[in-house]
Amino acid sequence: MIRLEQVSKVYKTSTRPALENVSVEIDKGEFVFLIGPSGSGKSTFLRLLLREEVPSKGRVYVANFDVARMARRRVPRLRQSIGCVFQDFRLLANKTVAENVAFALEVIGKPRHTIKKVVPEVLELVGLEGKAERMPHELSGGEQQRVAIARAFVNRPLMLLADEPTGNLDPDTSQDIMLLLERINRTGTTVLMATHDHSIVDSMRRRVVELDLGRVLRDDARGVYGVGR
Amino acid sequence: MRASFVFSEVVTGLRRNITMTIAMIITTAISLFLLGGGLLVVRMIDNTQELYQDKVEVSVYLTNDVSANDKGCTADPCKGLRSSLESDPAVEEVVFENRDQAFERFKRIFEAQPELVKLARPEALPASFRVKLVNPDRPEVITQVYGGKAGIDTITDQSEFLDRFFNALNGVRNGTFFIAGIMAIAALLLISNTVQLSAFTRKTEVGIMRLVGATRWYTQLPFLLEAVVTGVVGALVAIGMLVMGKVAFADDVLADPIQAGVVKSVDASDIALVSPILLLIAVVISAITGYVTLRLYVRT
Numbered sequence: 182m183i184r185l186e187q188v189s190k191v192y193k194t195s196t197r198p199a200l201e202n203v204s205v206e207i208d209k210g211e212f213v214f215l216i217g218p219s220g221s222g223k224s225t226f227l228r229l230l231l232r233e234e235v236p237s238k239g240r241v242y243v244a245n246f247d248v249a250r251m252a253r254r255r256v257p258r259l260r261q262s263i264g265c266v267f268q269d270f271r272l273l274a275n276k277t278v279a280e281n282v283a284f285a286l287e288v289i290g291k292p293r294h295t296i297k298k299v300v301p302e303v304l305e306l307v308g309l310e311g312k313a314e315r316m317p318h319e320l321s322g323g324e325q326q327r328v329a330i331a332r333a334f335v336n337r338p339l340m341l342l343a344d345e346p347t348g349n350l351d352p353d354t355s356q357d358i359m360l361l362l363e364r365i366n367r368t369g370t371t372v373l374m375a376t377h378d379h380s381i382v383d384s385m386r387r388r389v390v391e392l393d394l395g396r397v398l399r400d401d402a403r404g405v406y407g408v409g410r
Numbered sequence: 411m412r413a414s415f416v417f418s419e420v421v422t423g424l425r426r427n428i429t430m431t432i433a434m435i436i437t438t439a440i441s442l443f444l445l446g447g448g449l450l451v452v453r454m455i456d457n458t459q460e461l462y463q464d465k466v467e468v469s470v471y472l473t474n475d476v477s478a479n480d481k482g483c484t485a486d487p488c489k490g491l492r493s494s495l496e497s498d499p500a501v502e503e504v505v506f507e508n509r510d511q512a513f514e515r516f517k518r519i520f521e522a523q524p525e526l527v528k529l530a531r532p533e534a535l536p537a538s539f540r541v542k543l544v545n546p547d548r549p550e551v552i553t554q555v556y557g558g559k560a561g562i563d564t565i566t567d568q569s570e571f572l573d574r575f576f577n578a579l580n581g582v583r584n585g586t587f588f589i590a591g592i593m594a595i596a597a598l599l600l601i602s603n604t605v606q607l608s609a610f611t612r613k614t615e616v617g618i619m620r621l622v623g624a625t626r627w628y629t630q631l632p633f634l635l636e637a638v639v640t641g642v643v644g645a646l647v648a649i650g651m652l653v654m655g656k657v658a659f660a661d662d663v664l665a666d667p668i669q670a671g672v673v674k675s676v677d678a679s680d681i682a683l684v685s686p687i688l689l690l691i692a693v694v695i696s697a698i699t700g701y702v703t704l705r706l707y708v709r710t
């Protein structure tokens with residue numbers, strides 16, 4: 182599903198590589214935490230999968246895509262098979278909850294009757310039925326993140342990438358979001374989540390890939406956050 | 411491609427930058443109006459030239475003596491001049507016009523200005539030969555051969571007047587084209603600016619579009635269409651201004667010379683001919699400007 186082979190990434194403006202000789206393989210349906218201190222390369226890892234960046238060295242495979250080498254015009258196809266969630270939600274402030282979710286389908290040309298059908302379904306899945314007509318500023322942070330997850334999942338992607346999705350949320354709300362991500366994972370969707378949150382990682386006991394200064398420090402099948410510290 | 415979605419994006423985009431949109435429409439309209447005006451002048455030159463094509467003639471004015479005494483051109487030098495003109499291979503047709511006929515024609519031409527006609531006397535008008543040439547482009551042959559002969563006062567050929575007339579029209583045309591060009595540069599910069607502004611205000615939207623896998627068409631088409639729509643609206647305004655300019659200005663100012671058959675007016679068909687050109691130019695230029703701006707300034 183996801184495979185990085187000896188991937189290095191050096192940004193043009195920095196001397197230290199953001200990722201150095203990283204090899205990781207993630208299977209379909211896995212739930213993986215990507216952890217490490219600030220600046221260790223977690224966001225860079227995710228950006229490489231989306232082809233927001235290209236690696237300086239090595240190969241990146243996502244589903245059947247040879248991400249680093251594929252033609253630019255095929256990148257939309259890759260991204261349509263990946264859902265993305267961020268710390269800052271990235272909702273459109275002038276659209277309602279339902280419109281925000283529908284937007285993701287409209288811009289990839291899905292027919293209107295499909296949109297009408299699947300948007301309420303996914304809003305129910307994330308627990309936002311009845312709030313479809315609210316504007317983003319009328320929602321709590323946790324609810325906004327649910328909208329973002331709904332938008333990421335509405336096209337039924339093969340995998341969901343989450344870059345610190347609980348970074349702006351309190352512990353209880355974070356727990357709810359994690360339950361939602363687990364539910365999505367149970368539908369067979371691969372989930373890869375970058376996080377700083379010790380308690381979440383420790384309580385979930387899932388696979389943990391730890392980065393430090395761009396290198397893979399460890400890769401535990403059922404890890405916790407703070408081993409060896 | 412979901413047309414309704416792209417359309418609503420375009421409308422929102424134009425409304426969001428309404429002041430820029432209006433500025434863009436105004437500059438585009440003025441530039442295209444001037445261009446269209448220049449093209450209409452070109453049409454007018456063509457029409458008028460056609461009008462004169464078979465009318466270019468040389469007037470050989472006779473002396474006062476001949477004009478006063480030889481109404482029928484029956485005696486020399488008038489008779490001799492006529493026969494040598496008639497046998498000249500460069501001449502197609504010669505018409506003798508005596509003083510009374512000249513006065514009649516004068517009255518006809520200036521019937522709109524009766525006070526002018528009242529002032530005029532037949533005695534002030536000379537008799538003349540109106541000479542039509544085989545080759546209207548070379549009126550100087552008559553001057554060369556007949557200039558200074560007995561009984562001839564002056565020889566004028568209309569080509570000098572026409573040259574000056576057309577030079578003036580050409581000047582007007584070049585002037586409008588020049589200003590149209592400068593306005594076009596302003597319009598281009600504005601379009602480019604608006605596309606950048608629009609892309610900036612829609613940064614989040616475009617970011618999300620890219621992230622969920624929208625193709626370049628979906629992310630860029632709204633911007634391109636915004637530019638094209640304002641271009642088209644600008645062109646329509648320009649066409650409206652041309653029609654109004656024709657009705658309210660050209661027809662009025664040029665009414666007398668048009669009636670006298672001196673110049674050919676521009677009519678609705680000329681504007682109909684120029685309008686699609688203006689529309690096409692507006693669409694092509696705004697689309698290219700929008701596209702180039704997106705490629706140069708907007709990362710997608």
Ligand SMILES: Nc1ncnc2c1ncn2[C@@H]1O[C@H](COP(=O)(O)OP(=O)(O)OP(=O)(O)O)[C@@H](O)[C@H]1O
Pocket residue numbers: 192193194195198199217218219220221222223224225226
């Ligand atoms: N666009 C960029 N240009 C140059 N350097 C960058 C860029 N993005 C990231 N970096 C650098 O690459 C390194 C890794 O950054 P990255 O954002 O991947 O870290 P991170 O693990 O996500 O950190 P955080 O936990 O703070 O989000 C850092 O040293 C950062 O300064």
Ligand SMILES: [Mg+2]
Pocket residue numbers: 223224225344
């Ligand atoms: Mg990060």
